Amino acid sequence: MPTLLLRDGFKFFFYANEHEPKHVHVAKAEDYAKVELSTFRVVSNFMKPQDLMKALQIIRENNDAFEATWDDWFRQR
Numbered sequence: 001m002p003t004l005l006l007r008d009g010f011k012f013f014f015y016a017n018e019h020e021p022k023h024v025h026v027a028k029a030e031d032y033a034k035v036e037l038s039t040f041r042v043v044s045n046f047m048k049p050q051d052l053m054k055a056l057q058i059i060r061e062n063n064d065a066f067e068a069t070w071d072d073w074f075r076q077r
Contacts, residue, residue: 002073004066010055012062014070022070026055035059037067 004012004024011027022037031047033055040060045052059066 002069004069005058005062007058008054010051010058012055012059012066014073016073018070018074022067024059024066026059028055037063037070 001013001015004014006012009028012024013027014024023043024035024037026033026035026047028047028051031051033045033047033052034043035041035056036043037059040056040063042052042056047055
């Protein structure tokens, strides 16, 4: 499970056997969300609204790096 970023109590990651479309999982404590990288669409959400908004901001700021890591990871598989 590659970890993309640890920031402000959030962990951004994807699983080693992921599928398209490109997406990121984000966890904070026991809360969790899944967000598509190309559209920032929230696929699933079990986070407090303010945490989700902060997570989305961080994803937007790091989207290029997250997508590059995804591409590198699955190109090697």
